Amino acid sequence: MNSSERAAAGDSTTGTAAGDRRSFFSLVAMGLGLTGAYGTFAAMAARFLYPAKPPDRRWMYVASVTEFAHGGGVLFSAPNGQAISVTRLTANGTVEDFIALSSICPHLGCKVHWETQNKRFFCPCHNGAFNVEGISTAGPPFDAKQNLARFPLKVENGNLFIEVAVA
């Protein structure tokens, strides 16, 4: 006896169960269809809103290597306005002699400055301190193990170049 025969024979319980099952599956199918369709649309919208491309980065000329004395440095201004401290730490004749550090404190974005007498970068906002290599030594950045951001450098034909965001 199939379900329709059963229903005709008065087996209303089975008929209702089949109806319930059918309506349950159609509800699930509809829910999945709607979630799939509008979900895809929402995912595309989220991707559309996410910044379209990472900032364009380029290699830029800093200075001739010979212009740097041992321990000396320059303040390089990137096209996006960021100030970068470029310092010569050693004199081995390689790019490893140099270090380029962001002047923005990783704690809350204040500007750090170099304190010659203490040989450290100091952030006046919350007394954060960093050594000459940008490693945090005191204050909230030290507690959170946050260091100054480093920028890639390269030496070509005796000239020092830095890779920075241009926009």
Place this chain on the structure above:
Amino acid sequence: MNAIRQWFGERLPISPDQVLEVLDEPVPNHLKRWWFCLGGTPAYLFVVQIFTGILLAFYYQPAQTTAYESVRFITTEAAYGWYFRGVHKWAATLMIASVVLHQMRVYFTGAYRKPRELNWMIGMCLLLCTLVIGFTGYSLVYEQLSYWGATVAANICDTVPVVGGLAKRMLLAGDAYNTETVSRFFILHAAVLPASMIFLLAIHIGLIRMQGITEFRFEDEPVQDKQHFPFFPDHFYTELIMGLVLMILLSVLATVLPVTMGPRADPLVTPDVIKPEWFFYATFRWLKLFSGTFAVLSMGLIVFIMFVWPFIDGWIRRYTRFAEASVWIGIVGASLIIGLTVWEAAVQH
């Protein structure tokens, strides 16, 4: 679940049953026919327009120097920008088409008659808002055709006696297209008109709910005891299916016929062939057929007659023996609009 229901129940002076009762409008059986979904179609497309419009506004920069470049960025660089701009453009096209079809359906079935005259007039306001929002949206691209289209439209306003000059200056924010114009179009397109349309739609739907949907019975319909079916879930599911079909259609159109960009607007060079968007073809042809002021005033008169048509029709039915005159007038009017549109589309000048 009961706890949540109770929490809201203690704070809101309305129960879920009362909300359902408001939504659960009895829908006449004839609405099972698909072409009676034409009212819900533009409403759904309007929601699509709001959603995609907000997305596009994240990148669009409404200034003369940046508008074109930002649209190019959206179209060619932003992730899925081509898709959302395409959906926005095609939804606008379908929205205008479905609004016109919806109005024709209401007209030819006489659904505007007493007591629904006011709702017809609200519908007319919505039609005009839809056309203006289409025009301002097209102008935002700041390509040659949209720039010169806006210039021509402003000068059409100028030909209206007495108030024309003021209307032109208000539209362009000056005597000619200038640095303030694009931002003015943007605010009209993205704030003033959508807000007005939401307000009008609320009244439109509210009036339908209060007055009920016009009752029809088609000859081939079997006589049933039940003349109505529930809005929820029956009609709601129909609208849900319509929504998904529309999304598929919009996605296909945006992909197969993607949006393009014409050359950037050049205020010094008018293109050889200048045309508005398709929904203004009939008016554009009309303007070419008659002198400026006559053409504009006659169009104004036609719009006015359309506005007050339920009352004119009531007068004709009451005092003349041409009770079905509206059908023939409608056929002539629709043929005229279609004819002018096809004529303008078929020729270059």
